[in-house]
Amino acid sequence: MKIFLTGMMGTGKSYWAQQVADAHEMDWIDLDAQVEKETSMTIKEIFATDGEAYFRDKEKEVLHALATFSNMVIATGGGTPCFHDNIKWMNEHGITIWIDEKVEVLADRLKKEKEQRPLIKNLTDEELLHFLSIKLAERSKFYAQSQYHLQADKISAHSFAEIIQQHA
Helix, strand or coil, rough: EEEECCCCCCCCCHHHHHHHHHCCCEEEEHHHHHHHHCCCHHHHHHHHHHHHHHHHHHHHHHHHHHCCCCCEEEEECCCCHHHHCCCHHHHHHCCCEEEEHHHHHHHHHHHHHHHHHCCCCCHHHHHHHHHHHHHHHHHHHHHHCCCEEEEHCCHHHHHHHHHHHHHC
16 A cells, blocks of 8 residues: 655645554655655755756656555655646555645744745745745645545544555
């Protein structure tokens, strides 16, 4: 079983991937961290050096390489489902779960992490809120193609256990 966690940056995908993996004796991977490992560059460096298009191509390549793995939870990048038909591919190769969070909560969390995130590093706090609102509006149609939709403020370990039980 493969579980792909989708949603905006800052929703807690990596946190929940680790929690779910630990609770269900699965492996977990952060897709962005895997891209960094494979390129020997940070996401920030990839964006600065090679641009977003290169990053998205590399992201797809790393994602598709996971096809041979099983018993894994994958925390995808915020944009992963939105490019190269990745959401379709993930739906065909595992369980997809959209973790949905309010834009205001995301903005508050991400204010502290702007420097590490190329898409938001140069934004003021006000611009960040506007940017996240626009991105969520653009990306929601892709996230909504996930097989499950969980509201971040209502998630518990039990939420994931119920989904896993349905697919056991």
